[in-house]
Amino acid sequence: MYKYSDFDTAFLAERNAQFRAQVERRISGALTEDEFKPLRLMNGLYLQLHAYMLRVAIPYGTLNSAQMRMLAHLAQRWDKGYGHFTTRQNIQYNWPKLRDVPDMLDALAQVGLHAIQTSGNTIRNVTADHFAGAAADEVADPRPYAELIRQWSTDHPEFQFLGRKFKIAVTGATADRAVIRAHDIGLRLRERDGARGFEVLVGGGLGRTPMIGQVIRDFLPEADLLAYLEAIVAVYNLLGRRDNKYKARIKITVHENGIDRIRSLTEAEFARRRPTFKGADQRLLADLYTAFAPPALRQGDTTAFQRARDADPVFRAWSDTNLSAHRSSDHAIVSISLKKPGATPGDATAAQMRALADLAETFGYDELRISHEQNVILPHVHRADLPALHAALRDADLATANIGLISDIIACPGMDYCALATARSIPVAQQIATRFETLKLEHDIGPLKIKISGCINACGHHHVGHIGILGLDRAGVENYQITLGGDHTETAAIGERAGPGFAADEIVPAIERLVHAYLDLRTSPEETFLHTCRRLGLAPFKAALYPAQTMAAE
Amino acid sequence: MMPKAFTPKVVTANDLLLGDVIYMAADGTWVRSLAQAEIISDEAEAQIRLLDAARQQDRAVGAYLADVTAGTRGPAPVHFREAFRATGPSNHAHGKQAETHDV
Ligand code: HEM
Ligand code: SF4
Numbered sequence: 315m316y317k318y319s320d321f322d323t324a325f326l327a328e329r330n331a332q333f334r335a336q337v338e339r340r341i342s343g344a345l346t347e348d349e350f351k352p353l354r355l356m357n358g359l360y361l362q363l364h365a366y367m368l369r370v371a372i373p374y375g376t377l378n379s380a381q382m383r384m385l386a387h388l389a390q391r392w393d394k395g396y397g398h399f400t401t402r403q404n405i406q407y408n409w410p411k412l413r414d415v416p417d418m419l420d421a422l423a424q425v426g427l428h429a430i431q432t433s434g435n436t437i438r439n440v441t442a443d444h445f446a447g448a449a450a451d452e453v454a455d456p457r458p459y460a461e462l463i464r465q466w467s468t469d470h471p472e473f474q475f476l477g478r479k480f481k482i483a484v485t486g487a488t489a490d491r492a493v494i495r496a497h498d499i500g501l502r503l504r505e506r507d508g509a510r511g512f513e514v515l516v517g518g519g520l521g522r523t524p525m526i527g528q529v530i531r532d533f534l535p536e537a538d539l540l541a542y543l544e545a546i547v548a549v550y551n552l553l554g555r556r557d558n559k560y561k562a563r564i565k566i567t568v569h570e571n572g573i574d575r576i577r578s579l580t581e582a583e584f585a586r587r588r589p590t591f592k593g594a595d596q597r598l599l600a601d602l603y604t605a606f607a608p609p610a611l612r613q614g615d616t617t618a619f620q621r622a623r624d625a626d627p628v629f630r631a632w633s634d635t636n637l638s639a640h641r642s643s644d645h646a647i648v649s650i651s652l653k654k655p656g657a658t659p660g661d662a663t664a665a666q667m668r669a670l671a672d673l674a675e676t677f678g679y680d681e682l683r684i685s686h687e688q689n690v691i692l693p694h695v696h697r698a699d700l701p702a703l704h705a706a707l708r709d710a711d712l713a714t715a716n717i718g719l720i721s722d723i724i725a726c727p728g729m730d731y732c733a734l735a736t737a738r739s740i741p742v743a744q745q746i747a748t749r750f751e752t753l754k755l756e757h758d759i760g761p762l763k764i765k766i767s768g769c770i771n772a773c774g775h776h777h778v779g780h781i782g783i784l785g786l787d788r789a790g791v792e793n794y795q796i797t798l799g800g801d802h803t804e805t806a807a808i809g810e811r812a813g814p815g816f817a818a819d820e821i822v823p824a825i826e827r828l829v830h831a832y833l834d835l836r837t838s839p840e841e842t843f844l845h846t847c848r849r850l851g852l853a854p855f856k857a858a859l860y861p862a863q864t865m866a867a868e
Numbered sequence: 869m870m871p872k873a874f875t876p877k878v879v880t881a882n883d884l885l886l887g888d889v890i891y892m893a894a895d896g897t898w899v900r901s902l903a904q905a906e907i908i909s910d911e912a913e914a915q916i917r918l919l920d921a922a923r924q925q926d927r928a929v930g931a932y933l934a935d936v937t938a939g940t941r942g943p944a945p946v947h948f949r950e951a952f953r954a955t956g957p958s959n960h961a962h963g964k965q966a967e968t969h970d971v
Contacts, residue, residue, distance in 0.1 A: 341885070343926045361929060363953055364963040366887035394962055409962065412885050658959045729949060730957035738952075740959045790947055 326423040333357045334416035358429025359415055362733050368407045368415060370429045374457050375403040375444045375684040379671035381425045382682055386667035392418050399660040401686045401724055401775060408731055435476045437467035443485040443492045444685040447608050448647050448693035450639035453503045456486035458602035466540050473547055477554035478562035495527040495806035496520050496778060498564045511535045516546060517568030520772040524808045525565040528573045541591045545583035609679035614698055616644050622701035629704050632715040648692040651714040655747035658740050659725045660688035669710035677703045687724055720762045721747035724775055728768025728785055735768035737785025737792040742766055745822045759829060762843045778802035780844045782809045794821040798855055799847040810852055812859055824859055831858035877914050878905040878936050878943050879921045881928035889953045892921055902954040903942040
């Protein structure tokens, strides 16, 4: 498996020793909090509502079993027995003590993991599809390109002081699982006349002003990638606003100047820069392809899979929801849900993490992925092994069959942990999942994505939820605003606000009314919630959400 | 515009080593439970106490004044954020709500 070349053992050891000394100096009083804060943030250590929080990076969401076991060890030894997987493809520990953090970082370094945050107004960690390297609908594994971009952008002298932070996401598939349309730049690998290239999108983002990225180039030959990215960032660097932090992202630059102007400036800049790229990047890319090479998949008979499906309805239900097509038809991609109804979305106990590590080793070529939807993936499992895998998942309480359904909710930590929150999000997720579990409606409802954020920063991606929920503080009371019709995929859309918000005890009944309205309105079980929303618009859903107001208006 | 009338406050912060929520008691020491915090009803007094807290860099991080009302069991939080800080998260019985058992 690929390891960050510059995060090698010596580099991490040095960084950790440095931070250990800084922690000592903070404790001894030699450093003030104002001096220490930027240092701890660079090392992934935040101070939240109830405790410190350590955020550990999982590059491209890719882990092996040894790394997963170390994450379990940290949870058990230095936290309260669990960790929280987030939409940023990282894991957060909610209860570390300041003195223990250097030991935690040393332990992580043993398996090549770290909590170093790329911070500041630079090009941030590149993210990729969590099915990368395994998906059936993929042109090629996007991670070598993501790593190429990371190496190009790290310490790029021109781009250390951008107007604002800059995020790039890459997918190699037609189905967008990397939310590329909500990134500053989104890249989709595609093939045309036998040649590989990218569809390039620019100007997407969530947060305070959500925007969907627009196509700036529909086919960029792969050899032109870095020169073109450099051209986009250079145009943004000159044109982007620096007068107002909230208007500084490239989404605003694109919005204010128009995509056509940005495109012509970018193409002109690209023409100037292209000759300076003489092929070193393409040689590096070839090496990266070797580094990310897939495991040698074993051949074999898959009839055991079909037999188990015929014999065991529980297995069948799980395999209907939690499996995705692998590029090799005798394998499957397994999504393991961390969303058992009533549980905190994304939480995993140390015992569960160890079980996941064991299963990856036994059945999954030692590979694990963390998805932005806060679930764990075994990207390569032979179909004959699925019944045994499922049985082991049941023993570990990890066999919830709900991927993509109403209880597979994304929720940010919200005011249960986050110092920036305006309301809680976790209990709302727990209550919705538990309620629909009781109603036994989940499978009838079908694909439905609920996404919840505890403030306008939108870490829970609420704008692109089919149903989005945003927790706000209205005159000292938690209040939840609903958006409808959002979509995070290749047909991305920002949800539309449904109307006034709901109090904490009204939000679950409101969601229930919405879902019942959908069940009444859909033309057939094949018409999903999102499609029904698109066909009918918001009006019938608003009527369900606000029955009293609608009647008063009539 | 009329200046807003001063409402009762407590001094609160996070503990440097553990990161947990702490409050200032009447004797100037730090305590872990809101019930033991000093309620300050005088604005000038509150500013002095806050300055004092801000100087204690070796103990308290991010000190500020939080609104409270005087309840039967000591200070009661006004805003729900302070209620969560005084209790702990709602999804796990961790934080303050767990600690009160073992005092
Ligand atoms: C708990 C501590 C956290 C803090 C203090 C925090 C803070 C922030 C802030 C300030 C932003 C807005 C940045 C901007 O738009 O300029 C942001 C964005 C974001 N956060 Fe968090 N966050 C936290 C946790 C999380 C978690 C747990 C997740 C994943 C579940 C997450 C995922 C994201 C994502 C995906 C965005 C990007 C939205 C966008 O820029 O389009 N964050 N975060
Ligand atoms: S959306 Fe707001 S409340 Fe939720 S994690 Fe992000 S900053 Fe915190």
